[in-house]
């Protein structure tokens with residue numbers, strides 16, 4: 001039997017919670033013995049933050065979508081279920097994040113419509129002959145949200161090269177930008 005990744009839901013006294021991979025793998029549901037942590041053997045459910053973001057994207061059947069900084073792959077999985085024959089490529093510079101995303105997305109990957117790739121956006125490029133994207137987006141990714149201004153120009157150049165001219169880039173709550181309008 002394949003071992004399943006373990007996710008923990010951490011709850012603070014104020015009721016806020018978030019899902020974190022704890023790095024363990026188990027064969028079946030288990031308890032870790034702490035009352036503030038519950039243990040599941042499945043990928044995390046979609047949070048209202050991610051669901052709202054995905055709901056706001058102008059997704060259409062057949063679209064090609066690029067997610068930058070996908071983390072455990074929650075949004076990428078959800079989008080792959082909403083775009084019919086379209087495809088999602090979800091990248092992250094963290095090998096661990098890509099491993100967790102891949103482990104939690106086996107059915108979606110098997111459709112051939114979702115692919116995870118271990119690469120930083122500063123190094124990302126389309127594969128030979130690969131069609132550019134209709135939509136690219138990033139949530140809480142430092143290279144694009146202003147936390148790492150030294151990486152932003154390079155990241156935006158890579159996104160411009162990967163998007164169709166009429167394609168749209170969504171970064172957090174910023175106004176979307178067309179591929180053709182991204183500054184060189």
Ligand SMILES: C[S@@+](CC[C@H](N)C(=O)[O-])C[C@H]1O[C@@H](n2cnc3c(N)ncnc32)[C@H](O)[C@@H]1O
Pocket residue numbers: 068069070071072091092093094097119120121122138139140141142143151
């Ligand atoms: C705060 S997490 C957000 C994960 C997910 N987007 C979400 O909103 O839940 C940021 C993710 O972006 C990834 N990341 C940060 N800088 C990146 C870069 N330059 N290129 C690709 N991924 C990056 C990190 O490894 C991490 O998985």
